[in-house]
Structures are given as C-alpha cells and as structure tokens.
Amino acid sequence: SFTEASPDSTPASDASSRSAETVSLTIGGYSTIKEEFEAIFPLFQKQWKEKTGQTVEFKQSYQASGAQAQNIINGFEADIAALSLEGDIDKIAKAGLITHEWKEAPHGGMITGSIVALGVRAGNPKAIEDWADLTKPGIEVLLPNPKTSGGAKWDVNAIYGAGLKQSAEAGQPDPAAAKKMLSRIYQNVKTLDKSGEESMATFDKGVGDVIITYENELIDRIKSGKNYEEVVPPYTIAIENPAVVVDAYVEKHGTREVAEAFLDFLWSAEAQRIFAESGFRSVDPEIAKTYANQYKQPASLFDTNYLGGWDKVNKELYGNGGIWDQIVAGNQ
Amino acid sequence: MRSLFILLTVLLFVLILVLPFLGILAGAGAEGFAAIYEALMRPESLHALQVSFIIVLIVTLCNGVLGILFSLQMVRGPWLAGWLRPLLNAIVDLPFAVSPVIGGLMIILLFGPNTLLGAFFENVGFKIVFALPGMVMATIFVTFPLMIRELVPVLTELGQTAEEASATLGAGPIRTFFRVTWPSIRWAVYYGLALTAARAIGEFGAVLVVSGNIVKQTQTATTLVYQDSIDQNLVAANSVALLLGLISIVILLFLEWMKKRKEDQLHAH
Amino acid sequence: MHIEVRDLVKTFGDVAAVNKASFQIQNGHLVGLLGPSGGGKTSILRMLAGLEQPTAGEIYFDGKLVNPIPVQDRGIGFVFQHYALFKHMTVFENVAYGLKVKKQKRQAINERVYELLQLIGLEGTENKYPHQLSGGQRQRVAFARALAPKPRLLLLDEPFAAIDAKVRKELRLWLRNLINQFGTTTIFVTHDQDEAMEVADDLIIVQKGRVEQQGAPWDIYNHPASAFVASFIGESNKLKAPVALQGFPELSAYRAGGEWQEGTQVFIRPEAIELRATHHPQTAEAGEPGKITHVHFRGDAWYVEVELAGGMTLFTYQPLHQEALQAGDSVSVFIQQLFVFAPSDIRILENRSRKGQRRLYVYPTTEKRSGSK
Amino acid sequence: MHIEVRDLVKTFGDVAAVNKASFQIQNGHLVGLLGPSGGGKTSILRMLAGLEQPTAGEIYFDGKLVNPIPVQDRGIGFVFQHYALFKHMTVFENVAYGLKVKKQKRQAINERVYELLQLIGLEGTENKYPHQLSGGQRQRVAFARALAPKPRLLLLDEPFAAIDAKVRKELRLWLRNLINQFGTTTIFVTHDQDEAMEVADDLIIVQKGRVEQQGAPWDIYNHPASAFVASFIGESNKLKAPVALQGFPELSAYRAGGEWQEGTQVFIRPEAIELRATHHPQTAEAGEPGKITHVHFRGDAWYVEVELAGGMTLFTYQPLHQEALQAGDSVSVFIQQLFVFAPSDIRILENRSRKGQRRLYVYPTTEKRSGSK
C-alpha cells in the first residue's frame, strides 16, 4: 500500500528480502517508455518466478527525464533509472548514487534507440521534406522546450547537427550556418511545450503543420490510426536512451540481483522486440534487422559524438548564454 | 438594462465554466458510458482516487481544525497585538503567490533524505518526500489560506457578546465554543472545508513534484489524469477529471441547498 | 449580595476608562449606574462581572475578594444591551442554558424555565427563535435567561437602550417589580435619568471614570454634590451671568464684576420657578418682572419660556389646570430656590422673601424608598 | 408644498399595510405621523417619497398627481431611521451629494455645504467619515444632507429612534427650529408621542393602515376621536368596570348591569384627577373618598396611586411644591373630566358639581400653533 512508500527502506529488511516470497523493484522512468515497460514486466515476472520462485512487484514512476533524475537524486529510491538522456544519468552518478561504470554495460548502457523525425499532417500538405522547409514563412512548427524537456535536446541537436552537415557538404562544417538554421526554425515555432508528450498532445489537437519529435512516437501514433505522415530529413541524429541500476538504492533495498537481472532482461530479444514493436530502433542488431522495413532511413545519420559529445553539447548549446540562449534572446 | 447584465453574466458563465466542463463531459463520453466505467475501475484509478481521498481527508481535517483555531487567534488573540497581526495577515495569503512547483520543490529541499530534517525523520523510519506525508504537507501549503479567509470576517462580524453571555451563565470555554460560537460560524466552516477539499482534490503542481508520481503508490487522481492525458488515454483522463469536477460541484451544490434551506427557515416567519 | 469596590482602575492603553472608583452596594438594592457616554459605566459593570480584568483595585462580594475568580464562577447574571441571545437556540433553550451548565435535572430545568416564562409573560413562545420575537420580548427573554440560575448579583448594561419609548416604560416598571420580588442585588447602567429615577433605590453617578455621587434619587436631585450632577440630573436653567435676583442677597458674594467668580455655576430648576400674571392679586410678593416669549403644548403641561427684565431667559413648566399664559404676557417670576456651586462651597439658596411660608420640597416618608402598601 | 393623499392603499401579499388613507397637509407645516408599530407609517412615507408604488390611490403635490414620477424627480428630502449616510464619503461629500447630482458649481456647493455644517453645528468635521461621528452627529449630518438640495418636502422616518433619550430631546428641538427657519413642509414618523407633541404642528394618527385622526396636538389630546387615540395619546386611567362617580350622572346611561355596555370605554387623564388631604378645608366639595397606596419620586413630580372606595385604582401626578402625600393617607379624589367612547356617541364629560367654577383646559392662543415672539 502507499503508506509504506518504500517498504524496504530500513536496513533490517536487507537480509529478509532475499528469501522473501516477493521482491519489489522500483523503476524511475521517463514518460515515453511507460507503455513498453508495462508490456515487459509480466514477461520478466514470469521468468524470475521460474528461476527463483520469487514474485517481483514493480513500483513505477514516469516523469520528464530531468525531473526523474532530480527526484532520484533527491531521494526517490529507484532501483533502476531509465531516462531519455545520458546526461541525466551522469547527474545521478555525479551525486554519488551510481558507482559502477555504467557505460561498460552491453550496448553502452543503452536500451533503445530512435531518430529525430518530422511529423506532418496527412498528405504532407505543406510539402515538408527537409529541415530547410521548416524555415519557410507561414509554417507552424511544434517543438518542446529543450530547457524543460530531455527529448527536445535530441530535436535541437538534430537540427544543429544537420546544419553542420549541410554546411560541411559545401566545405567546412559551419557553426554559424547551423545556428542560423536553428534560429530560423525557431522563428516558426508555434509553441514550446514543456515535454515531448505535451507537444505531441498539442499536435493531436490540430495545432501546427509539423512536429519535431522521436520517430518512435510518430510510428506509434500512425499505427494507432492517426492521420500523420512521417518525414525523415536527409540529415538527422540517432537517439539512444540509457537504463542503469542505481547502486545506492539497490544496496539499500538489497535488490541488486533482481535489478541487474531485469536490466539484462531489457536487452533480451523478447524485450527488444517489444520496443521495436512500438517504434523504437532496437539496440540489438538482429532485431533491428527484422524490423528494418518499419523505418525510413535518412541519408546521413549522425550521433551526439558528431557534435562533440554530451558534455560539449550541454555547455555550448544549452549552457548559460549558449547557442540556444542566444537564439532565444535574439528572437524577441 | 438589468436583463442585459443577467445575459452577460450567464454568457460569461457558460463560456468560462459550463463550456469547458461540457468539453470534459464530451471527452469522457466519446466512447460511451462503459468506457467511463472501465476507466474509473482500473486498479490505478481506484488507487489514485483512494490516495486523493485520504489526502483530502487529512488536509481538510488539519486545515479545518487548525484553521478554526488560527482564525480565532487572528481575530481575538491578545498576544498578536501590534505589528504581529498584520504580518500574519499577509503571510496567510502567501502560499497563493508561490508557484506550486516551487512549493513542492521546497518541501523536497527541506525534508528530503539529504537534508538534516529529512535524515532525522528517515532514521526514525518516517519517510516524508515521495510518500504520503510530503504530499499532505504540499497540499496543506497550497490550501492553507482558504479556511482562514473564509472564517476571519465571520468571526470579526460576530463579535463576542454571545460568548460573554455564555460565560456569565457559568459555561466554560469549551462548552461556550461548541454551544455558542460553533453554531454561528458553522456555515463559514463548512464553506471553508468545501473549498479546501475542492482545492485539495484539484492540486497538481506541488503534489506532482513531491509525490514522485509512483503508480499505485503515490499517484493521485490529478496526477493520474495528467499521466493519462499525455499517454493518449483521453477517455480515461476525461473520465477521472469529470469525476473530480462532479464531486466538487456536488459538494458546493449541497452547501448551496443547505444554505437555502436555512434561509427559508429564517424567512418563514 | 453585598458589593464593595475599592479604588477600581481600568486603563485601555493611555485612556483611564475607570479611575479610582469606590462604592458599596447593600444586599438586595437596585442601583442605577448613570452618567454620560464614555464615563466608564460599562467598564465598571464588566469588571464586576469578570469580563474585564481591573488594572488595579479590588472587588469584594460579601466581603470576599473576587478579582481572581473567573466569570463562570462569580454567580452573576448579566443582561447585555443588545440582549446577546443565542440566535440558534429557542427561547426555552436560551433560558435553560445556565441551568444546563449547572447540570440540573431535566425536570427541575423544565419547571424553572416554565415558571420564568410565565413570569415574563411569554408562555407559549418557548419554541420560537429570538429572530421571531419583538424587541421587548427579546429583552424579557434576556432577563429570564440571566435570572434562571438564581444569580445573587444581576448586572444590566443599558437594558432598554434598543427599545422604543412606549415599550421601554412598561418594561422598566415590570423589571422593578420583578426585582422587588426576588430581592436580587441589581446594578443597571443607563444613560437615561428618567429611567434611573423611576426604577432605582440608589443612584451612582459616574463621570470620566470617577464616582461623582452616590445616593437615593431624591438626594441626588435635591442635593447634587457637584455642578455636573446638578446639570446632568433633572433639567435646569443655568445662569450665565449674574443678575440681581430678589430674595437672594447671598448671590452677590459670588460675583466678580459682570461675571461669576472663576469656577462658580448657578442653576435654577424649572419647578422652582413660579409665574403669576401681573394682574394677579398675589403679585405683590417679591417677584421679578418678566415677559413670556414662547409657549408650547407638551401633553401634560405647558412648556413656557420667560425673559426677565435683565435679558435672561428661563424656562419652566406650567400645569394645564392653571390659568393659561400666552406669548407676550407680562408676568411676575418668583424664584423659590437655586443651587450655587463655587470652588469654596456648594449651597442651596432659598428665596428669603418667602422663607418659612412654604418649603419647596417636603420629603414624603422617613424611609428612603417610596412606600408601597 | 401642499400635499394631498387620496384613498391610498398599499398591500403586501395579503397584508394591507395602508388601507384607504386620505389626508392633506398645508404648505410649511410640520406634521407628525404617529401610531403603533406596524401601523403603516413607514409605508405611507415611502409612497410619498416614491420609494414604493401605491397599490391604489393618488398622491398630489401642489395639486399635481405625482404617482408616475420617480423618486429622483420628486424633489423631496428623506431622512432614514438609521441615517443611511454614505459610509465611504466624508461628511462634506455626504452633504454635497445632492448638490453634485444637480451639477451645481463647485463654488456654490462649497458655500451651501459650509452654511449647512455651520447650521448643524458641525463645522470642522467635514473631513470625518460617518463612523467617526456619534449617533447625534450622524443624525444631524443626515438632516443636512437631506436639506442641502432645498427640497420642498422633507420626510423623516423615525429620525431619533436610534439615539438615546437625552440627546434625542435636544435634537428634536433643534429640528423644530431648523424647520421653522426654512419653512419646508415636513412629515415625520415616530412611535413616541412626547416627541410628536413637542415638535409637530399637526398630528396624523395612523392605526392598521387607516388614518384615525388628524389635528393639532392640542385637539387630539383633548378631543380624541376614538378610544384608540385616547389611550394611545397621553396617559390615561381606563375604568374597567362602572362605578358611581359623583358629578357624572350621565355615566349611568352606559352601564349594562355590572359592566359597561358592549363597546364602551371610559378614560380619565391623570391631570384630570385632583387629590386633597381629607383634613383640607376645600374637601367639602364633591370628591370620592380614597386612600394613597403608592408614592414614587419621579424627578419633577410625585407619581401617586390612589385606591377609591369602590376598589378601583387610579394614578396621577402630584407637583413637587404641593403638600406631600404619603402611602396610607386618606384623600378626597376629585375627578374633573372623563372621556366616554360608546358605539352610539363620543362624549367628554365635565364634573357637574363644579361646572362653571373652573374649566380644566383653556386654550392659550387663537392660533393653532404656539406663538413665538
């Protein structure tokens, strides 16, 4: 029951939880991953029961990636953190709650992948094909706010990276050109919702001509019958979402074994297939191949490393007085 | 002229209150009544409603009892002389001015396990943040002014003679309060309770931050609505929202009806 | 209950509402506390009740110091100016309240309440609420409520102030009888001297927080202890400037040029003024010549204004069955008595030219209170 | 302004608050509207003001039908019982309100307001708010506010009801003078007959929505048109059962056995009763033997109760300067006059045994109003 927010919070329960009939696992996830996780839980519960006889009970919380990271730092005792951004995991690690080298896990600690894509209305009435089309006058663009949304950082990274790539075609990658494109797209932004989901909800209400979002979100919507079309611009970024065991809390709860088992289970073919079903690009190359026809391939896919890694991006793009700030300030 | 104003007001109410509410109604009923029922009977809905109910109960009780005591002191406490009374007066309203998100965050920063206070409570086995106590605290913070704002004018208006009369007849303070003061402030208290309850049901920002939004554990009806709505589960979101709206409308209508009955009683003679 | 108050002081901030007031009240007396607004009457009463704590001074009930005793335990009854009935209780519940507090038996309560309701003439209203009663009825319920627990001291704060003149007169006689019947020591506050005169055994005149005079109405009316009391109780003509009045040679001692001496005030009661038409046989007697300037019908008497030769105007009342005067008539004005308040002494001067012939005031009984057979 | 009211009716639901009331008021008169509570006084006043629409009947101001004219345009001044001053305006703004409505020049407004403030003796308070004034002061501001636009008809609804006795007396004389000065036609409502007597030129007695009598106070007091008026105006002894009174042979005609005839009522005014000690030389004259049962000091007179041989008790007042009576004294009671109200006729009976010797009431002037030189 809710009155015992964390039943195993006392050290005394450490030993008992191993032999107990049930073991509970607390998941701190980012909002998008909720549906997929809920599909995976029963599978894992079954497997774990067979293996150890224990019943696993899941406690789940889903919030915006940054908020979730903050909660975990502030005392939300999640055994497993599944977030949108590497950076958010790093913050937890910096707070001393994650002590192992999490990137040494399979697939660099990433459980899902995706790309940034464009969603347009049925029939693509505004003929959107590339980032440049978003800068045309009269186009209404939906984009979440990278200041409040982890997902939005991927979107902005994609635009900025595409800008660099395009200028690189003509010679050198030109940060100024990239910034200019970002800035011109920003001028067409109708609303900067505070999370990717809200942005999608706004698009659902009929607002806007084009939404910049995760590919998997679009695939999922289109599968469920929405009249959208997915447009993949030639240059876009590959998204990777990490999941990690939070050492401090599994130690406290005595749940390391089951937590690690669950994390491993996320990389199993079974789980990866579920992610792929709902539109994610699987981190498992085998599964990815099976679902390949579900995705449109961009001409050139780059990743965060192309932009210099998250540390650099966070500083130069989103830091105080960074490029994003300059764009926002310059557009008033 | 008069009917013009009535028309304007009705229009205003329809635009600002009725229309949005009908919107929710339509959203909930989009897939028929069974869908509403189903949405409400989901285990997480039931649990969230239960959490909300318990929070509302505790908050209404705390703010009710302490709000009455507080208002009594605000109006009559001799020890609040001079500068203290106006200061308190201004402080009472402040929670309105604090963005609920910040309010919630501050409770985390004050009582989280990394803080002195939080660590202390944690050691005695009492978890505050991401658990019920923190949610209750956040809700109390947000609803604090309502009871007092309702009661203070009534107590001021009431004066003290009836209480003094009771004392001269030999009654002690407790009896005097329940037999003499209470019947006169009863309606204001009910109103204050109703508003506190309504606001507590509806509180979102602060609770979201403090609760951690753990499904079937600290998720309240409001945060469930939010989650459902961003999960594309619009029927469910609207159904729960509809229920919340209906509950508070019913409470207020009930009060209105009771008040009318009392008025009729008074004017019958 | 015998009441003694010694050097009572009550200050609110800088204001001394009551300033060293001392008095005693005999058991069973009905005492009127009278004085101008803001004089401290309410404050004294509230301190007696225990609703207010004295800043200094002692209050004794039957010789026992009651200062530390809280309201609930003083065994008093209090009737508030605006009744302060419990709005949400019926007449019955209101009256029964004090008895219930005392945990009396239901049977005993019922009997006492019905007895009181009968006494106040409100049988049959027991299930009504205060808002269904008229002002006079509410007042009576307030009395019954205060009387129910048989208090030994009854305190009334302007009990009739909110009731209209006609009903007021009836209520005060009713109250007087009621209190006679119970013999409860009673103190009541009023602004209205007619009321006080009519009802009280004793009056205490309070001004600026001080007791100016205490005594029977008769004494206070006829022997005011200060200029304030003389002017506050009863009507009087105040002589602004000295004039030579026949029969009052002593007055010249208080003159200082065309003025009265510093601090001297002279008053004449209207009933001490006798008017005779100049053609009347008795006019020979020492009277001032005067002229009627104004006559007004006042129901049971004529209100008459007369201007003396010196320019001074006096008013008096003329009984209906005496010969009627008209504005413009010349009259002879005979002044029987006047009060002089000087810093040095306070005197009642009788007109010398008529001395011994007829005394103005004759006290009817040897007791202080009016007799009742 | 000359006022005429014809067959005025006002019903609230089933209740006829005013029921065919008709009367006329001369220009410049000050008229008191008097009657018991619920009699319809307020309703009449409010219809005159236009605050209420009559159910039937006509109201004429100077011969012009005003029924259809809204309040704002009737040119009246209205003073409410509880003053109804504008709480958020200063004294100045309150008084100036009516002038501002008329869009008068600032200069003219200032002059008029200061003139009025001086008149009401409240110079220097112009910047105070009503809650900073005493009751009497507020009342005067309310007058000034109503007078400021120079209304031709002034209506006052129990203007003194909320003020205490002493202040009340002064205010009503002040009002009388003020209205004399302006000559404004004025109607004022009161419960209190002393007030009405003292102030009014004319009284209209209203009961149960009907006009019972209209006339000068003198006439109404001495020639009441109905038993109701006789008992309502002035004090009287009501004779419950017939007794043989010397000097009133006519009374026997109204007897029916041991009772009065159906519908007959007999009243004696206290001032129509003369008491003489039995040892007094004049006692020979036809008087009833009686015994004093109660004497009470009343400030300016003695209140005396006397029991006649037949068991009937009468009360009367004895001036202070007459010989003092005491409870138990035997007296001779001489009744000068009584009122008989029978279904057949209304009569004022004078005591025959003394007839011609001395008339009780002598009217002082030929005018109706008391003169003022």
Next chain:
Amino acid sequence: MLADRTAEGSLHLAHMPVVSGCQESFLFCRPPLNYVWRDRKLKVMPTVTPYQIAVRSLLIGYLLVLVVMPIAAVYAEGFSLGWTPFWEALTAVIAWKAILLTVKLSVVTTVIQAVIGTMSAFVLVRCRFWGRRLFNSLVDLPFALPTAVSGLMLLTLLGPQSLLGSWLQAFGISLLFNQTAIVIGMVFITFPFVIRTVQPLIEQFDLAEEQASYTLGASKVYTFCKVLLPAVVPGIIAGGLLTFSRALAEFGALSLISGNLPGKTQVASVFIYGEIENFNTQGAAAVSIVLLTLSFLVLWAVQALQKRRGIVT
C-alpha cells in the same frame, strides 16, 4: 430663542462607537491572572496557562513548518550562492522578460476579474433568474479541477479542431499560444476570487443607502457608481489581490496554452519549471523570490492603505 437649558449634562452628545472588547478576549485567549502579595499590596501578574502555551505553539508550529519554512526555503535557496548569482539569474534577459510578462498579464487579469467578477457578483446576488443557484455553485469549479486538466480543456476548446476554434480561425483570431491565451487561462483559474469576496459585501449593503441616493435626485447609474461601487471596493481589492497572487504563480494550465516561447509567451512559472528541470534550483528560486516579494508587498501595502482609510475587510 430657547433658554440655555442644555446646560452641561447635555454636552455629552459625543457617544462614540463603543470599541468592542477585542483587546481582552476570553475565548481561549484570556490570560487568567495571578494575584501576588507584594509590598503589602495585591499585585496582578498576568500569566499564560500551559494549555494556552500548547495552543499557541501548535499554531505557530503549524504555520512555521507548513507555510513559513517552505517560503523561507525559497529565499534561502535563491540566495544560497550569494548576491551575484541571484542578481545574474534575474537579469538574464529571458528571466526578466518572463517576470515582466507575468506581472503585466496578472495585472490585466486582475483588472478583467475586477470588472467581470463584480458584475457577476451583482447579478448573482441582486437578480433572480433561472439557474442562479447552479451558477452560484459553479463559481468554484476552477478550484476543483486539476489545473493541468483546465489547460487541456482550454486547449481542446480553443484548438483548431473545435467548433469555437475553427470559427474563430475563420476570422483570423487565435486564442492560443499568445498573450490572450495566457490571460484566458489566468482568468479561468482565478475566477472565484473576486466574486466570492464581493458577494457578501453586496448582501450586507444597506439598501437604505441606495434609496437615500435616489431621494437626493441621483439616477440609477450615478447611484451605482457613487454609492454602491465604493461600498464594494474593499471586496474588489481583496479579491483582486488574491487574483493577482494566484495569477502570478499559475503553472499547470498556462504551460499548455501559452506557447511558452521564451521572452514572448513564457510566463515566470514555466520558466521556473525549466530552471528546476535544468538542475538550477537557485535560479528558479531567484525568480520565485521576485514574485513572492512582489505579492507580499502588494498585500501588505493594500492592507496598510485600507487600515489608514479606516476600511476593515
């Protein structure tokens, strides 16, 4: 002329309104007195009973822990890094613009509420029409709905897919993602305040005052403006203040319909949320401090002002 009969006794016209004994109160707060013999005299020593100490500490504790401490924590957090970062956080163009925008639109909302709230209160109290009681209880609805739901609702209602939205779009009017939208959201959220504070004042208003105005020749409109309106101004002010504070702080509803474009349509609370998400609690607190302090000052100033004018609300 009348004789000088008024004499002295009657100079006491001044019976000022009796100050009710609020200073000394007995219900729960009267200090019982200790009497002590000292210097051969009875001295009064006011004391407080343990019971009263308990009540007072309970109340103070409650207020401290649940209201004062969180608010103090905002200040502590805002200044946690000292003055310079506090100042920098505020002077950042976007923060500053968000604050200005919020204050500006809160003022607009307050003015709108003052007008429509007063009107609605009048109609609800003075006019009898069908559905009055229903409307009266609907007034508090915005309180009961989760603010996020309110936002979603407004989004649905005004969005291009709704009847109203498409109709408005045909006229080229957009009520979403601009300042109008923010004001609409604020008005919705703060709807009950002015109505609820003005209503009792109208109910208590002495009808005679209004009639007095008519008898003095004033028309209905003039009477309304000069007599009725000033009488309810304290209520409008009190309600307006609450409206203002609440509008300053609103988050849930606004974040969905405002558009959130920094410097254009981003309100302070959304900005604060962003800063929190970015692990910049100090910056968030700094902006909060400005809003808090502002509304505290306004609340206090208005109270002082009303006290000086002798209006007690």
